[in-house]
Amino acid sequence: MGExxxxxxxxxxxxxxxxxxDVLLGPGDDCAIxxxxxxxxxxxxxxxxxxxxxxxxxxxxEKLGWRSLAVATSDLAAMGAxxxxxxxxxxxxxxxxxxLRDFSSGLATASRQFGLNLAGGDTTRGPLSLTLQVHGxxxxxxxxxRSGAKPGDLICVSGTLGNAGAALQFLDSDLPxxxxxxxxxxxxxxxxxxxxxxxxxxxASAAVDISDGLVxxxxxxxxxxxxxxxxxxxxxxxxxxxxxxxxDAIDLALHAGDDxxxxxxxxxxxxxxxxxxxxEQLTVIGRVHEGEGLLVNGKDPRGNSRGxxxxxxx
Amino acid sequence: MGExxxxxxxxxxxxxxxxxxDVLLGPGDDCAIxxxxxxxxxxxxxxxxxxxxxxxxxxxxEKLGWRSLAVATSDLAAMGAxxxxxxxxxxxxxxxxxxLRDFSSGLATASRQFGLNLAGGDTTRGPLSLTLQVHGxxxxxxxxxRSGAKPGDLICVSGTLGNAGAALQFLDSDLPxxxxxxxxxxxxxxxxxxxxxxxxxxxASAAVDISDGLVxxxxxxxxxxxxxxxxxxxxxxxxxxxxxxxxDAIDLALHAGDDxxxxxxxxxxxxxxxxxxxxEQLTVIGRVHEGEGLLVNGKDPRGNSRGxxxxxxx
Numbered sequence: 001m002g003e004x005x006x007x008x009x010x011x012x013x014x015x016x017x018x019x020x021x022d023v024l025l026g027p028g029d030d031c032a033i034x035x036x037x038x039x040x041x042x043x044x045x046x047x048x049x050x051x052x053x054x055x056x057x058x059x060x061x062e063k064l065g066w067r068s069l070a071v072a073t074s075d076l077a078a079m080g081a082x083x084x085x086x087x088x089x090x091x092x093x094x095x096x097x098x099x100l101r102d103f104s105s106g107l108a109t110a111s112r113q114f115g116l117n118l119a120g121g122d123t124t125r126g127p128l129s130l131t132l133q134v135h136g137x138x139x140x141x142x143x144x145x146r147s148g149a150k151p152g153d154l155i156c157v158s159g160t161l162g163n164a165g166a167a168l169q170f171l172d173s174d175l176p177x178x179x180x181x182x183x184x185x186x187x188x189x190x191x192x193x194x195x196x197x198x199x200x201x202x203x204a205s206a207a208v209d210i211s212d213g214l215v216x217x218x219x220x221x222x223x224x225x226x227x228x229x230x231x232x233x234x235x236x237x238x239x240x241x242x243x244x245x246x247x248d249a250i251d252l253a254l255h256a257g258d259d260x261x262x263x264x265x266x267x268x269x270x271x272x273x274x275x276x277x278x279x280e281q282l283t284v285i286g287r288v289h290e291g292e293g294l295l296v297n298g299k300d301p302r303g304n305s306r307g308x309x310x311x312x313x314x
Numbered sequence: 315m316g317e318x319x320x321x322x323x324x325x326x327x328x329x330x331x332x333x334x335x336d337v338l339l340g341p342g343d344d345c346a347i348x349x350x351x352x353x354x355x356x357x358x359x360x361x362x363x364x365x366x367x368x369x370x371x372x373x374x375x376e377k378l379g380w381r382s383l384a385v386a387t388s389d390l391a392a393m394g395a396x397x398x399x400x401x402x403x404x405x406x407x408x409x410x411x412x413x414l415r416d417f418s419s420g421l422a423t424a425s426r427q428f429g430l431n432l433a434g435g436d437t438t439r440g441p442l443s444l445t446l447q448v449h450g451x452x453x454x455x456x457x458x459x460r461s462g463a464k465p466g467d468l469i470c471v472s473g474t475l476g477n478a479g480a481a482l483q484f485l486d487s488d489l490p491x492x493x494x495x496x497x498x499x500x501x502x503x504x505x506x507x508x509x510x511x512x513x514x515x516x517x518a519s520a521a522v523d524i525s526d527g528l529v530x531x532x533x534x535x536x537x538x539x540x541x542x543x544x545x546x547x548x549x550x551x552x553x554x555x556x557x558x559x560x561x562d563a564i565d566l567a568l569h570a571g572d573d574x575x576x577x578x579x580x581x582x583x584x585x586x587x588x589x590x591x592x593x594e595q596l597t598v599i600g601r602v603h604e605g606e607g608l609l610v611n612g613k614d615p616r617g618n619s620r621g622x623x624x625x626x627x628x
Binding site: 024025028029030040047048049050053078079088125126133136145207209 | 338339342343344345346347348349350352354355356357358359360361362363364365366367368389390392393395401402403405433434435436438439440441443445447450452457459460461521522523538
């Protein structure tokens with residue numbers, strides 16, 4: 001099957017279904033065209049997933065379709081953006097119709113759920129990898145940047161941490177226990193916190209999504225903000241499944257990546273004024289202070305691993 | 315060297331130098347932010363280049379830096395867009411500082427010349443490949459699409475064709491002849507026709523950049539427009555170097571890719587009304603007619619190869 005037929009058959013349907021009104025021209029031309037409304041700014045983020053690095057070899061293509069878009073979309077959530085569309089560059093060793101059907105099916109499900117239309121991309125031959133760019137919009141000057149944390153702000157996270165990192169141990173298990181299955185779900189089907197991010201747009205001083213591990217990502221946020229912070233491990237939100245399966249649950253919650261929860265800072269009063277439905281998605285784990293660096297129970301956590309570095313390994 | 319240090323050292327300077335006023339937030343946060351002015355639309359295109367597929371193994375990194383951005387930017391030219399910024403996802407087998415210095419140097423030169431700021435991206439480990447997305451703007455409804463060609467329109471191309479395709483034969487030559495060197499320049503340093511594309515914005519009925527070969531790309535344009543066309547090989551613009559070196563110059567001009575010239579259609583009167591400086595960049599090679607398909611000297615050119623297909627080879 002030729003490149004053009006391949007693209008048409010599996011990817012054009014994602015562009016047509018649930019078409020976002022701001023995507024004025026989708027795949028098939030030299031460029032796609034997007035309208036950015038008056039008083040809006042475009043926010044965008046690019047992520048690459050390489051086989052054997054960001055996902056295992058022979059990873060199920062339907063799961064890969066979901067996961068690749070979820071990972072990218074999580075960056076929109078961290079900015080408090082409204083999702084609009086995405087582009088996909090897919091590099092494949094061969095044009096395997098079964099693989100493409102399953103991959104595009106997972107991608108389509110995620111695309112509909114997140115409200116992101118496929119707007120364009122590229123299909124090439126080579127070692128399996130995916131690069132996605134997601135586009136969203138925010139009202140002028142309302143994007144939640146990493147650099148706005150202020151001394152006295154609370155540090156909060158969404159969901160529970162460490163689950164996806166724990167799941168790496170039994171990704172290949174044919175018969176996972178119910179608890180293992182719960183953790184696997186976090187790895188296979190992360191949920192970008194789009195609604196939470198949007199709800200925090202007027203309240204949060206800073207936010208980041210946790211892709212490389214809490215200590216690493218919160219560390220970047222504090223550094224960009226020119227402040228320090230401390231967190232209390234007794235406050236870390238842990239799932240019952242993680243606690244049941246792993247003695248080192250806290251270490252995973254601090255350092256493991258792939259969870260795609262949000263970490264945000266905001267003044268105490270702003271947290272109190274959030275709607276109950278939003279507030280209950282957040283756990284306070286610490287506080288921002290003047291100075292620099294992140295302390296975990298009063299100590300520098302850098303003695304341990306510091307999150308995922310693609311050129312240094314974990 | 316860690317991922318963050320790597321990115322900072324080699325790529326952040328590209329974001330800072332010649333900063334485009336519409337790039338409100340560059341690399342370093344979860345997303346980049348771009349302002350799209352009132353009355354403007356965002357146009358964007360994504361391109362992947364894989365080592366061993368789109369460029370040879372051990373290709374000089376400085377040339378790769380230029381070429382990768384030029385190839386992507388050519389799509390902005392084909393839409394008649396004003397360039398704004400780009401994102402870069404770079405996948406590398408290892409963090410080689412010499413390679414990165416040379417690559418980022420070539421990329422920086424292209425970035426300044428084309429007026430495109432680095433706005434974000436991703437750096438990952440894996441087999442060498444690059445995915446770039448370029449962003450531009452056009453006034454509302456003024457993008458030159460592929461689908462607007464009308465019966466009676468002239469078919470024009472910019473520059474000369476077939477040069478980059480001919481250069482593939484002696485890419486590895488240590489001592490190219492002066493004529494070979496001229497052709498090599500077309501391969502190594504293609505020039506996206508940004509000013510020409512912009513000048514055609516009010517006149518052209520359709521345009522496409524020639525990446526896969528004239529017959530293939532013009533074929534897509536005609537198909538998208540729902541019309542047919544014919545071209546006269548005696549009108550094809552050929553460089554003296556190509557004619558001197560290759561007996562099959564016309565075949566290369568028809569079918570070889572990698573030239574990144576523009577192919578555009580426009581009414582005869584619109585061509586006459588273009589400024590002399592623009593008109594002289596174009597060569598009339600044929601005419602659009604009702605019906606479908608492309609005829610070359612009255613014949614269907616599909617007996618020959620039909621441009622580059624990444625899953626079928628040339």
